[in-house]
Amino acid sequence: MPVSILPGTLELLILNAISAGPQHGYGILLRIERTSGGNLLIEQGALYPALYRLETQNLIDSDWGVSENNRRAKFYTLTAAGRKRLKEELSQWQQLTKAMALALGAGA
Numbered sequence: 536m537p538v539s540i541l542p543g544t545l546e547l548l549i550l551n552a553i554s555a556g557p558q559h560g561y562g563i564l565l566r567i568e569r570t571s572g573g574n575l576l577i578e579q580g581a582l583y584p585a586l587y588r589l590e591t592q593n594l595i596d597s598d599w600g601v602s603e604n605n606r607r608a609k610f611y612t613l614t615a616a617g618r619k620r621l622k623e624e625l626s627q628w629q630q631l632t633k634a635m636a637l638a639l640g641a642g643a
Contacts, residue, residue, distance in 0.1 A: 537576040545577065545585050546594075547628065550613065550621040553595060559608035560586060586611060594620055 540548065552558060552566040563586075564577050589595045594617035602608040613621065 536574075538574055540575060540577070544628075545581060546589060547621070547624045548575070548577070549582070549585055549589060550594065550617055550624070553611050553613050554618070554621055557600075557610045557612045559600075559602055559610050561608075562602075563611070589617070592616075 548567050549563055552563045552570070555566065558566060560579070560582055564579065564582060567575055567577055586595070586597075590597060590611075593614055595611045596614055597609045597611050600608060600610045
């Protein structure tokens with residue numbers, strides 16, 4: 536059963552999905568769904584505003600191309616600033632999840 540993502544984690548999931556290579560919006564949704572084992576489902580209505588925010592922050596770039604089903608699509612890639620932000624946020628997330636597991640008794 537899919538779970539809701541925590542506030543503020545959508546951008547991290549997008550940056551991580553794009554780090555695997557250039558991808559169009561729907562491909563990002565599929566990549567997140569696949570890598571989470573189907574446990575995270577992102578709505579398109581949330582994805583595209585998040586992509587816009589990341590692009591205006593210069594964390595991702597976009598270029599028009601052709602998708603695998605021969606349709607015109609915007610493909611997103613990480614910028615150097617995006618790679619740096621991803622690295623920082625992954626480190627913070629790992630520290631937080633370790634601390635939460637300990638606090639909730641999962642680390643015992």
